[in-house]
Amino acid sequence: MRKPLFKIRENGKYGFMDASGEIVIEPQYYEAEEFYNGFSRVRFNNKLVPLDSLGRLLLKQLFNYVGLFEDGLAKAQLVNQWGFIDERGSLAIGIQFQDAGDFSEGLAPVQEDGLYGFIDKKGRYSIKPQYADAKEFKSSRAAIMIEGQGGYIDKSGNLVIKPQFDACRSFQRDVAVIIENEKWGLINKRGDVIFEPRFEILDGFPVGDFFDGMALAIDGEQFGFVNQQGQITVEPQFDSAGDFGEGLALVEKGGAYGFIDKTGNLIIEPQYEDAGVFADGLAQVKVNDQWGYIDLEGKMAIIPRFQEVVPFQDGLARVVTDGKWSYIDRWGDVVWREK
Secondary structure: OOOOOEEEEEOOEEEEEOOOOOEEEEEEEOOEOOOEOOEEEEEEOOEEEEEEOOOOEOOOOOOOEEOOOEOOEEEEEEOOEEEEEOOOOOEEEEEEEOEEOOOEOOEEEEEEOOEEEEEOOOOOEEEEEEEOEEOOOEOOEEEEEEOOEEEEEOOOOOEEEEEEEOEEEEEEOOEEEEEEOOEEEEEEOOOOEEEEEEEEOOOOOOOOOEEOOEEEEEEOOEEEEEEOOOOEEEEEEEOEEEEEEOOEEEEEEOOEEEEEOOOOOEEEEEEEOEEOOOEOOEEEEEEOOEEEEEEOOOOEEEEEEEOEEOOOEOOEEEEEEOOEEEEEEOOOOEEEEOO
16 A cells, blocks of 8 residues: 655755655655656656656656556657556557547557547557547446447447437446536436436536535536436535535535535535535635634634645645645644745
8 A cells, every 4th residue: 555645845846755744755846746646747857757656757768748647557648649658667558549548447548540449458459449539448338429429338349328428428436427418417327317417517617526426516506416326415506515525515605615414404504714625524614814624513623824725635734824835634733844
């Protein structure tokens, strides 16, 4: 199991520490991303280059772009073509494709001669190029486009849900988002429509992305939630809302923020100037222009005293005081502070 690493900043450069506050990778990069699947990406020679947890750059070859590691491989672009590298930075699948998606469930969508198919980890076609578009496999289904219609195939390339939708998204466990007439709905793995397309697609808002089994649903200017059974468990009624986390979701009513449960009951009354998502049992809240954290019962766990905060993750949260970064634990004690 990988130990979590946390991004730190010193003199405008970024590095990483462990959960105890010990520096593991010295701050030396002008740009760095959070670790994901064992790797960060840092700016080096004006390129984003993968960095492993020991601070080693994958520099066997410099690419125009390297994606995130999924299933042990990351897509890489050289000039206008794509291939894949392994976790040592070696080219695992040669640069040869017009486009490429990520590996998922052992396969990746790639484009050749304008059509998409799927390759295995040795670069061999498992499903020959034949689709106008294709997404990654999730729950043994992949969304594809044929003649302007979206449907789904299995790993043998068989059509399991015939192309019939304006667009469709990858499965999230047993459900997937379909789009018809610029509205979204849900289908199950058999292709049954369990929620007729009804809700709007708005720029800047997720479309049917499930968190904690619930997805935001926007009707006009009101926000509610749909569950993965296709039921509207919270009718659109709030001025805004955030994702569910640990059984509660942020909602706004009359300019104040509070939290509801999955049935729409207000568990923590709207009373905050702003708020965030529950993680590690705490959620960030804003009071008198300062940020702190509350627990799942709405009790103030960390007194508001920060300019900026992010949600807790792996037991720590990054906060900002007087423009400087710090990491605090769930009791509010400082584990690391920017000099």
